[in-house]
Amino acid sequence: MTNKQKQTIRDMRRKGLSYGTIATTLGLSANTIKSFCLRENINIQSDPNDEERKLCKNCGTSLMHHPGSKKKTFCRDKCRYAWWNKNRAWTGLKGAYHLTCFHCGTDFDSNNKKRKYCGRECYIRSRYGEGLP
Numbered sequence: 095m096t097n098k099q100k101q102t103i104r105d106m107r108r109k110g111l112s113y114g115t116i117a118t119t120l121g122l123s124a125n126t127i128k129s130f131c132l133r134e135n136i137n138i139q140s141d142p143n144d145e146e147r148k149l150c151k152n153c154g155t156s157l158m159h160h161p162g163s164k165k166k167t168f169c170r171d172k173c174r175y176a177w178w179n180k181n182r183a184w185t186g187l188k189g190a191y192h193l194t195c196f197h198c199g200t201d202f203d204s205n206n207k208k209r210k211y212c213g214r215e216c217y218i219r220s221r222y223g224e225g226l227p
Contacts, residue, residue, distance in 0.1 A: 095122070095130070103127060107136045137161040152177040196220060 099120055106116045113131070117124040130136075138161045148157055152173035157166045168174040190203040195212035197220040202212040211217040 095126070100130070100134075103130060104134070104136055107131050107138065110138045152180075 099122070102120065103116055106119070107127075113124045113127045116122075116127045120127075148159070149155065150157055150169040150173050151167050153169065155169050157169055159165055168177065190205055191207045191209075192201060193204055193207070193209060194201055195216050196210040197216040198212065200212055211220065
């Protein structure tokens with residue numbers, strides 16, 4: 095690998111290009127590019143417009159992102175669980191299904207249109223009988 099190729103790899107990787115794209119452009123192996131980048135500690139530059147993704151969605155603490163991996167949303171599992179428990183109504187879908195419980199006949203909302211029971215209690219009672227816990 096020439097010095098010019100090394101500098102090109104540095105520039106392309108800092109712009110956010112993948113190992114495969116760089117390898118195809120320079121006519122080298124993707125593993126060679128990856129090894130060189132890891133040895134030289136060449137990281138992808140973060141997008142300056144991506145400031146809101148650098149904070150935990152629940153507590154607002156600063157997040158440490160690792161290059162080449164998915165951007166973190168939460169700082170730890172405890173924050174992820176807390177956020178989802180606070181935001182159970184948020185489904186990310188266009189709308190919920192309005193269903194009627196097969197056992198007790200009450201109306202309930204669900205994201206799963208195949209759901210038959212309003213909860214686990216109704217499922218157990220329907221399957222094993224009214225007298226069982």
